Amino acid sequence: MTALAVENLSVRYGAVEAVRKLSLEVKPGEIVGLIGPNGAGKSSTLHAIMGAAPVTGGDVRLDGRSLIGRRPEDVARRGVALVPEGRRIFGELTVDENLRLGLAARRARRNGHGLDRAYDLFPVLGEFRSRQAGVLSGGQQQQLAIGRALVSEPDYLLLDEPSLGLAPKIVDVVFEALAKIRHAGLAVLLVEQRAQRTVALADRSHVLANGELRLTLGPQDAGDTDRLVAAYLA
Ligand SMILES: Nc1ncnc2c1ncn2[C@@H]1O[C@H](COP(=O)(O)OP(=O)(O)OP(=O)(O)O)[C@@H](O)[C@H]1O
Numbered sequence: 615m616t617a618l619a620v621e622n623l624s625v626r627y628g629a630v631e632a633v634r635k636l637s638l639e640v641k642p643g644e645i646v647g648l649i650g651p652n653g654a655g656k657s658s659t660l661h662a663i664m665g666a667a668p669v670t671g672g673d674v675r676l677d678g679r680s681l682i683g684r685r686p687e688d689v690a691r692r693g694v695a696l697v698p699e700g701r702r703i704f705g706e707l708t709v710d711e712n713l714r715l716g717l718a719a720r721r722a723r724r725n726g727h728g729l730d731r732a733y734d735l736f737p738v739l740g741e742f743r744s745r746q747a748g749v750l751s752g753g754q755q756q757q758l759a760i761g762r763a764l765v766s767e768p769d770y771l772l773l774d775e776p777s778l779g780l781a782p783k784i785v786d787v788v789f790e791a792l793a794k795i796r797h798a799g800l801a802v803l804l805v806e807q808r809a810q811r812t813v814a815l816a817d818r819s820h821v822l823a824n825g826e827l828r829l830t831l832g833p834q835d836a837g838d839t840d841r842l843v844a845a846y847l848a
């Protein structure tokens with residue numbers, strides 16, 4: 615029962631059916647990838663899980679209990695954290711102040727372990743802990759955004775294109791961090807444009823197009839990702 619389960623989920627914005635009867639599941643210690651072209655419904659799926667998109671059908675269950683109709687703060691308090699696209703850090707606040715904002719997202723188990731974990735995982739945040747976040751590079755800000763989510767000690771971490779716009783070296787830092795986060799027993803749902811790397815890392819990766827799940831790939835498919843995705847989306 616310990617899982618985040620999306621069951622026959624549909625999301626609609628007016629005339630646009632962004633997600634159509636999508637089912638997937640992520641369990642502790644797993645990374646599940648969500649890849650697919652622009653407008654496929656990847657972000658809408660994450661927002662629907664958080665209670666921030668118009669769900670028109672299906673269910674989202676956390677350890678068996680439905681999250682539908684709950685507010686995003688309530689979903690966060692139950693142990694689901696979203697690192698949204700575009701990072702949304704507070705440039706006027708210091709790195710440490712940004713991280714501590716994560717403490718407010720969860721009521722239970724606030725003992726500071728999450729803060730230690732964020733600093734352990736991303737040493738650059740410790741180096742710059744008293745600096746204004748606005749002066750950090752894009753890659754450092756992304757590490758800060760992921761770190762802030764970890765401070766809330768989530769069981770389920772949702773990431774929306776964490777490698778967007780990052781230099782290759784920093785992409786490595788982010789992907790290595792995700793592997794460590796999985797190793798620590800968290801469940802990760804990873805939306806990414808870097809399809810091949812995602813397929814190589816994730817336990818399974820679902821290819822979405824037009825709001826529908828078209829194909830599921832495993833790490834053994836990584837070398838063949840582009841060909842398989844192109845063939846299925848043709
Ligand atoms: N708030 C919104 N209002 C209206 N339409 C929306 C809204 N958010 C998304 N859409 C539409 O829903 C569809 C799915 O969008 P979504 O952002 O989920 O896709 P995505 O897979 O995350 O794409 P991208 O790779 O560009 O981030 C698109 O047609 C998009 O235009």
Ligand SMILES: [Mg+2]
Pocket residue numbers: 656657658699774
């Ligand atoms: Mg998106």
